[in-house]
Amino acid sequence: MTAVRCAILDDYQDVALGAAGWATLAPAVAITRFADNVADRDALAQRLAAFEIVVAMRERTTFDAALFARLPNLKLLVTTGMVNAAIDMAAAKAAGVTVVGTRGSVGPAAELAWGLLLALMRNIPAENANFHAGGTQWQLTTGRDLHGRTLGVVGLGKLGQRVIAYGKAFGMDVVGWSKNSTPERCEGLGIGHAASLHELLARADVVSLHLTLNTETRGIIGAAEFERMKPGAVLVNTSRGPLVDEAALVTALRGGGLAGAGLDTFDTEPLPLDHALRDLPNVIATPHLGYVTDETYRIYYGDAVEDIRAWLDGNPVRILNP
Known part of the structure; x- marks a missing residue:
């Protein structure tokens, strides 16, 4: 046989x-x-x-x-x-x-999203690298609190709901939006409701994406959306790379309007070695490890x-x- x-x-x-x-x-x-x-x-x-x-x-x-x-x-x-x-x-x-x-x-991707956020807010990669390199300066950076800040969760499915729970546990003010979200649904989740994506972006200190990639969501975060985000806000994307216009993301990160990005997914994977995202110090990235x-x-x-x-x-x- x-x-x-x-x-x-x-x-x-x-x-x-x-x-x-x-x-x-x-x-x-x-x-x-x-x-x-x-x-x-x-x-x-x-x-x-x-x-x-x-x-x-x-x-x-x-x-x-x-x-x-x-x-x-x-x-x-x-x-x-x-x-x-x-x-x-x-x-x-x-x-x-x-x-x-x-x-x-479902859990691992949501957990990684929160890990990327903590790494961004507390500069963990830079401090860890300095620690292991034996740097003469003991502390390099100052971090930012999550408690009291506003978390904007885009996409209220299973992953989004887990991230909502993490945000609430950290004392954040959580607001949510999805295409089919309603004030009643958000109330049931114990969070605030944004009437539009643009309203969420204007309110949030942290934006975390948890959407399915389709024709409607591809490029849902682009140059106009980055313009609406609060100065000093950060973006976390562990869903799908093409939800975000990568060129617009690079521009926002270089210009300083966006303080940082935590990324696990990209337009092209593996990400090319010469990609601009690899050279930006305000990007913390993992190679699509959400489910790994x-x-x-x-x-x-x-x-x-x-x-x-x-x-x-x-x-x-x-x-x-x-």
């Missing part, structure tokens, strides 16, 4: 095989893991051409009609999470590819093994393109 070939993509930290019971799929499935992200579409198609199963990590790799046409052997595409905007579901169905998902965890925890990976890869086993048995689960 010839084994079905399975590729695990973008296993940057070499943790996939240890996070789940892949051995239980042997000898029916032969696993190959890849630690790098391939941006070149020709090289990507060549790499994946032989595989019947592909396990994709979040939205790092775009699967469109053109790629499906070049992967005639592909039959099962597993995405971590139950939503993946980088996969053309209709094109997958037309190509005879079943797309399935996994469960996930041991616990989340065990859920992702454990469910991926379950997905593959169910598909092999002829009863696929968590189908995203029925």
